[in-house]
Amino acid sequence: MKSAVETLNPTRVRLTVEVPFEELKDSLDAAYKKINQQVTVKGFRKGKIPARVIDQRFGRGAVLEEAVNDALPKFYTEAVNEADLNPLGQPEVDITELKDGELLAFTAEVDVRPEIEIPDYSGIEVTVDAVEVTDEDVEKSVEQLRGRFASTKDVERAAQDGDVVTIDLEAKVEGEVLEDGVAQDVSYTIGSGELLDGIDEAVKGLEAGGEATFTSQLKGGSAEGKDAEVTVKVTKVSARELPELDDEFAQMASEFDTLEELKADSRKRLENMKQYDQATQAQERVLEKFLELAEIPVPEKLLADEVQTRKHNLEHHQLGQMGLNLEKFLEIQGKTAEEFDAETAEQAVKGIKTQFLLDALVNKEKLGVNQEELTEHLMRRAQSSGMSPDQFAQAVVEGGQVPMLVGEVARGKALAVVVEAAKVLDTNGEVVDLSDDEDEVETAAETVEAAVEADAETEGDEAK
Known part of the structure; x- marks a missing residue:
């Protein structure tokens, strides 16, 4: 088999493939066998009709068509692997020549993942909210707890x-x-x-x-x-x-003996929440800067498919559960259909670029995902989906979506690498050190997932 690649644009190529006819032998044999099982000819037992009789009765063309349809995926895959391409979606195949006993020639146009040059991200600098918990914040938290015991x-x-x-x-x-x-x-x-x-x-x-x-x-x-x-x-x-705010309330509403211990715990929990929000904010802002530095072409068909997927999910899943249709949703949001389409396209572009750029960094830095990281991510995803870890794991395996989860963790690790290299300041001008965050990779994976916001089928299928 001979193949050649023509680059049509940064995200699309045309493969030209020529296959000697002898390489179709297995597919021709399979075609005769399949037709043998489907037809009957007087004087021959089912499945025992000679090839020449099938050619005479049903036409050699029918056999060739069956054989070519069977063989094309294999030859296309071989050509893709030979050219070391990363195709996105299904190819548009055109058979340009089919000479019985001599040659099969075809072309295949397909979108491909673009080659991306990783920009220098060492100079990225972002500002995030400072972690500040006031007495008023603590009092509000305790009052909310108090209200639950009213x-x-x-x-x-x-x-x-x-x-x-x-x-x-x-x-x-x-x-x-x-x-x-x-x-x-x-x-x-x-x-x-x-x-x-x-x-x-x-x-x-x-x-x-x-x-x-x-x-x-x-x-x-x-x-x-x-x-x-x-x-x-x-x-x-x-x-x-409302119950009195005293030690007796603390003992009733918590595991603490005194109100002061309860307030101290509330302050600590609020600090942890604000630190988590600060880390997420840093990751989001670093990712925005990283994307701005890179040149990332987006395949038109992939973008169109992604926009359609997002609209379908919104209309038939999210809004359906809320008892709304798209028209009512837009009315509530105060948006026109044109504004909604433009925002959806903008979000889709960001999601695709995020995947492309972080996947390129994963490959460059050779970032792997170990079983512990994958298990932790799986458990978090299970929790957010309302399923038990075992149920979620079973659904992932049966749906063939393990590579999707591996990709999410790997992208999270890639973003963590960029964040660690960036300079993060809070609004007080203090340097924020995120390196001690034990859940850094997992929170980064969640940040990336929010940016990508792709449907599972799209991710598992083409957008990997």
């Missing part, structure tokens, strides 16, 4: 902010009560914002037995998005009673 007590007074009211609701659109617009004995905390717009103002000041009418846009149901006249009747008012 009790309620029925009161005979007008409802006010923070009270829990029991209410009956009736919604009318154009004067007609909606079938799904009636609800009774609904428990609602005033100020929580969990029900309809305008309900807080309507119920505040009402005592048990009082009612009010207000207009609100419905957020769900048969008349979603329409303005409705809503009548709300308060049947009970309950006041929330």
Whole structure:
């Protein structure tokens, strides 16, 4: 077999392949065998029809077509390996010559991963938020914990902010009560914002037995998005009673003996959260700078496929779970379809460039992924997906997505290399040292995953 490569642009090539006819022998034998199992000829047992009879009865052309279809993937793969190409997606194949007994010639155009020159990233400098936990932050955290242990007590007074009211609701659109617009004995905390717009103002000041009418846009149901006249009747008012902030509360709400120990633990947890956020912010900003330094061409078809995948996932998965369609989503976001398409394309470009650049750095630095790193990443992904590690691992293996996870960890290691070489300052001008972060690679992998935001099928298929 002979093959040659023509570069059409930085991300697309044309392979020209010539195959001597004798190399089609195995595929021809397979074609005759397959046709033998599919047809019957009087005077011959099934599967025992001679090749010459098949040629006479069904045409040599049918055999050649079957043989070529069987052989093309193998010859294409050999040509790709010989040229040391990294193809993306499926090729467009054109058979240019087929001479029975002499020659098979074809061309194959395919997008390829571009050659990327890794830019010098040693001069990257970014600024991130300082890690500062105030007394007010600690008090807020303790108050949130205190709120979880609150009790309620029925009161005979007008409802006010923070009270829990029991209410009956009736919604009318154009004067007609909606079938799904009636609800009774609904428990609602005033100020929580969990029900309809305008309900807080309507119920505040009402005592048990009082009612009010207000207009609100419905957020769900048969008349979603329409303005409705809503009548709300308060049947009970309950006041929330918070436990005293003392050592007894600390013992009830935590493993600590004193309130001061509880506050110290809250401060430590807030510091850890802010340090995690700071590390993520540093990684995101370093990645942005790294991408700006590199020249990375993006294949048009890969970009189009990625944009389509993102839109499909949003419409049929994320929005579907929220009970929204794309039109309603754009209305809520205050965006036009054109603005949405432009943003989706921009995000897709960033995702593809991130993969290309970090994969190139993985290859240059020969960054491997060990079993411990892969297992840790798998467990984190399982946790975020709501599955047990065993369930997630089984799904990954059955879906052939182990290379996808390996790629995510490897890209995280590549980003960690760039971050370690960068200068990171906080808003106080202090140098931020991220080298002691035990989870540096894993947090970097999560940062890369957020930037890439690719569908699993796309990653496992073409974008590796």
